[in-house]
Structure formats: structure tokens, C-alpha cells
Amino acid sequence: MTIRFKLLFFVLCFLSVTISSCFKWAARAENKLPKETALQKTYNYNGKVIIVGAGAAGLAAAKVLEENNIDYKILEASDRYGGRLKKNTTLADFPIDLGAEWIHSAPIVLNKLKGKAGDQIDESLIPYHVEETYSWDGQNYEKDAQAQNDFMYKFMPESKFKNSTWYDFVNENIAATVKHKIEFNSPVTEINYLDNKVQVKTKNEAIHTADKVLLTVSIGVLKSNHITFTPDLSMEKKEAINSIIFHPGFKLVMKFKEKFYPDAINCEVETGEKGFYDIAFKKEAQSNILGLLVTGNSTEAYYKLESEEEIVQSAIAELDLIFDDKASETFTGEYIFENWGQHQFTMGTWTQAFQQKNSELKILNQSLEKKVYFAGEINDVYQQMGVPGAVLSGYHSIDKLLTE
Ligand SMILES: Cc1cc2nc3c(=O)[nH]c(=O)nc-3n(C[C@H](O)[C@H](O)[C@H](O)COP(=O)(O)OP(=O)(O)OC[C@H]3O[C@@H](n4cnc5c(N)ncnc54)[C@H](O)[C@@H]3O)c2cc1C
Numbered sequence: 193m194t195i196r197f198k199l200l201f202f203v204l205c206f207l208s209v210t211i212s213s214c215f216k217w218a219a220r221a222e223n224k225l226p227k228e229t230a231l232q233k234t235y236n237y238n239g240k241v242i243i244v245g246a247g248a249a250g251l252a253a254a255k256v257l258e259e260n261n262i263d264y265k266i267l268e269a270s271d272r273y274g275g276r277l278k279k280n281t282t283l284a285d286f287p288i289d290l291g292a293e294w295i296h297s298a299p300i301v302l303n304k305l306k307g308k309a310g311d312q313i314d315e316s317l318i319p320y321h322v323e324e325t326y327s328w329d330g331q332n333y334e335k336d337a338q339a340q341n342d343f344m345y346k347f348m349p350e351s352k353f354k355n356s357t358w359y360d361f362v363n364e365n366i367a368a369t370v371k372h373k374i375e376f377n378s379p380v381t382e383i384n385y386l387d388n389k390v391q392v393k394t395k396n397e398a399i400h401t402a403d404k405v406l407l408t409v410s411i412g413v414l415k416s417n418h419i420t421f422t423p424d425l426s427m428e429k430k431e432a433i434n435s436i437i438f439h440p441g442f443k444l445v446m447k448f449k450e451k452f453y454p455d456a457i458n459c460e461v462e463t464g465e466k467g468f469y470d471i472a473f474k475k476e477a478q479s480n481i482l483g484l485l486v487t488g489n490s491t492e493a494y495y496k497l498e499s500e501e502e503i504v505q506s507a508i509a510e511l512d513l514i515f516d517d518k519a520s521e522t523f524t525g526e527y528i529f530e531n532w533g534q535h536q537f538t539m540g541t542w543t544q545a546f547q548q549k550n551s552e553l554k555i556l557n558q559s560l561e562k563k564v565y566f567a568g569e570i571n572d573v574y575q576q577m578g579v580p581g582a583v584l585s586g587y588h589s590i591d592k593l594l595t596e
Pocket of ligand 1: 244245246247248249250267268269270272273274275276277290291292293294295296378379380381408409410413418419442443532537538540541542543567568569570577578579580582
């Protein structure tokens with residue numbers, strides 16, 4: 193080969209690898225996973241730690257503290273743990289995720305989250321390779337080309353738990369050994385890090401003291417100023433918090449006597465997402481359960497309605513328009529409405545770090561004088577999404593807290 197030909201050959205090889213990996217987000221995400229997490233390390237830390245929030249990130253950080261016999265407690269605002277992970281077991285003959293539902297990246301990520309070596313996963317999963325999807329713009333209902341679904345699956349081969357949920361996964365593999373350390377109904381209202389020790393005040397005026405604090409509340413809670421800081425957050429930090437897109441939204445889960453709908457109906461929206469989808473997709477279930485997931489500015493029209501019942505009626509009316517009244521004819525009247533966008537301890541749905549500037553993400557991750565640290569899905573440094581990002585941020589931030 194001449195030198196020029198060799199060069200051309202290498203350029204072509206490089207381009208083909210780059211282009212094909214661009215079209216495989218999941219493979220890229222898998223490559224970004226850390227080789228080891230805080231679960232594989234040991235720590236000697238004699239101080240006391242308070243974790244604020246018992247969602248995926250807070251529970252993951254707690255697991256590391258528990259395994260290293262470090263003194264800690266978790267202050268959780270609500271009366272349950274899991275945060276944006278929640279399941280229902282009464283509506284259908286299979287458990288339903290009311291919050292996070294899909295595993296967006298390669299299944300191997302599950303081993304990383306629970307600290308298991310190797311690439312054999314224990315969980316039974318359903319590949320989310322949909323076959324029959326439609327697009328709906330309010331007037332036209334059109335079948336999508338199968339090539340589009342195939343491309344999406346190649347780009348992002350998502351999966352779902354077969355007989356289980358994201359909540360179960362985190363409950364069994366992360367929360368199990370730390371849930372006894374949660375103080376429920378303890379919304380934190382003030383964090384004072386002026387002195388050597390950090391003081392954390394809860395709504396009932398109780399004051400908790402620790403050497404270091406890990407704050408894992410959602411970006412929506414941080415934006416709402418529900419928690420005040422002394423000294424105040426820097427302008428730079430406030431701007432970084434406010435720059436993060438955190439759409440309002442909800443999940444409505446409805447039960448029907450028969451299945452008249454396809455795998456998914458993608459609705460046209462200006463921002464965020466709106467889609468009806470078969471929640472029982474390949475679940476080997478008898479129940480016909482259709483979900484409506486809405487985020488972004490199309491949420492506003494629903495929020496203007498007077499009640500939850502009106503929101504359900506509006507969803508049924510939209511389906512009737514597409515399916516010639518089939519929805520109202522077969523709706524059992526049973527539903528669950530999980531309104532994450534207006535839940536005071538969530539105030540939104542999810543963030544997508546790839547939409548944000550790296551400089552803003554970096555600022556969000558900076559501790560407050562090495563006394564108050566941040567974790568949560570938006571603090572993930574491994575470019576994952578959703579639950580994996582939240583859990584990994586818990587491991588990463590607690591490592592920083594214990595070693596800096
Ligand atoms: C409808 C919906 C669908 C989703 N779908 C997916 C999906 O398919 N796949 C995926 O991977 N991800 C999905 N996500 C995102 C995923 O749920 C989140 O990324 C992840 O659960 C965030 O975990 P976290 O610990 O960062 O935050 P959170 O789960 O929000 O946990 C924060 C905790 O802090 C508590 N808290 C709040 N304020 C205070 C306070 N003042 N004092 C004390 N405690 C406080 C909260 O009650 C909560 O328990 C979805 C989210 C939603 C809402």
C-alpha cells in the first residue's frame with residue numbers, strides 16, 4: 193500500500209467507527225460506565241454524614257456508608273422512599289412503574305449499579321423493540337415506518353423489567369440494607385454550613401448536625417427555593433441550577449376491557465414528550481393497560497383542567513377521536529394519575545444532561561466548601577440517563593465527600 197492509500201484507509205476506518213457509534217447511543221453510554229464504583233472501595237471516615245433525600249441517588253450513597261460502617265442518617269421529606277421510582281400492584285396483573293420504567297442503556301448497567309462483576313445479568317428483561325407505532329398530530333393518525341422503529345432500537349436498545357419494576361430493582365439491590373436509617377416526613381428547609389459542622393433544619397424545626405451533607409433533591413426542588421442556604425448559594429450556582437431544563441409532566445395509567453391500541457402513539461408536541469403506549473407490552477399479562485406520558489408545554493392544557501377526572505376524560509376523548517369511541521366503550525373507569533410535575537418534593541419529571549452545557553453541569557457538581565455535596569440524576573458524570581445516572585451519581589459524590 194502506498195502511504196497515501198494507507199492514510200485514506202485509516203481515515204475511512206476512523207470515520208466508519210465514529211459514524212456507527214454516533215448512531216448507537218447505548219453503546220456509547222456503556223463505554224462511559226466507570227470501571228469501578230465506590231462499592232468496590234473501602235473508606236475510613238470518622239465523621240457523621242447526613243443524606244438529604246431517599247431517591248435512587250441518596251439510597252446508593254447510603255449503601256456505601258452502610259458497607260463502611262460510617263455514621264449517617266437519611267432525611268426524607270415524604271412518607272416513602274424511592275423518589276421518582278414508584279410502583280403499583282393493584283391495577284393490573286403485573287406491577288406497574290409509575291415513575292421510571294425503561295432501562296435506556298445496555299442491560300449490563302444493572303450489574304454496575306448493584307456492584308456485581310461480569311456481564312451476566314440476573315434480571316429478566318423485555319427488549320423494547322416496538323413493532324406497531326403511529327404518529328398523531330391532533331388530526332392525522334399515521335403508521336410509522338418499521339425502519340424508524342428498527343433504527344431507534346439500534347440507536348437506543350431500551351428494555352423493561354419483565355415481572356418487576358425499576359422500584360423493585362432499587363429496593364432489592366440498594367435500599368434493602370439502608371432503609372432503616374431513613375427519617376421520613378422530614379422535609380429539609382435550611383442548610384447552614386457557616387461553621388465547621390453543618391446544621392440541617394427540617395420543617396418541624398428539628399436541627400440535625402453533621403460533618404458533611406449530601407444533598408440529592410431534584411433540580412425542581414432546588415429551583416423552588418424550598419431549601420435556604422447559609423451562606424447563600426453563589427450567583428454562579430443559582431444560574432447553573434436555573435439553566436437546567438426540568439419539564440413538568442405526569443403519567444396517567446388507564447385500564448381497558450380490550451386492547452384496541454398499538455404499541456405506541458407518538459403525539460406531536462412543541463417541547464418535551466407526549467405519547468400513549470401499551471404498558472403491558474410483552475409482559476405476558478391479561479390486563480389491558482395503556483399509559484399516557486406527558487412532559488413539557490403540552491402539560492399546561494391538562495393542568496388547566498379542574499380535576500384529575502377531567503384529565504382522564506380528556507385523554508379518553510382524544511383516544512375516542514382516533515379510535516371511533518372505542519376508548520370510552522372499553523374504559524373500565526380504573527386509572528392512576530401520578531403527577532410528578534406538581535408533586536412538591538419532585539417538581540418535574542427528568543433532566544437530560546446532553547441538553548445542557550458542560551460548564552453548567554460542572555458548577556452543579558461543585559461542593560459548598562467541601563461540606564455540602566450534590567448528587568442526583570443531573571450530577572451524573574458518566575453520561576448515563578435517569579435511574580442509572582442517579583445511582584452512579586450517588587456512588588461518585590459520596591466518594592468525593594469521603595475523600596476530599
Ligand atoms: C414519569 C417519569 C418517567 C421516567 N422514566 C424513566 C425511565 O423510563 N428510565 C429512567 O432511567 N429514568 C426515568 N425517569 C427519571 C428517573 O426516575 C430519575 O432520573 C431518578 O429516579 C432520579 O433519582 P434521584 O435520586 O436523582 O431523585 P429523586 O428520585 O427525585 O429523589 C429525591 C428524593 O429527595 C426527596 N426530597 C425532596 N425534597 C426534599 C427535602 N426538602 N428534604 C428531604 N427530602 C427531600 C424526595 O422526596 C425524593 O425521595 C422518569 C421520571 C419520571 C418522573
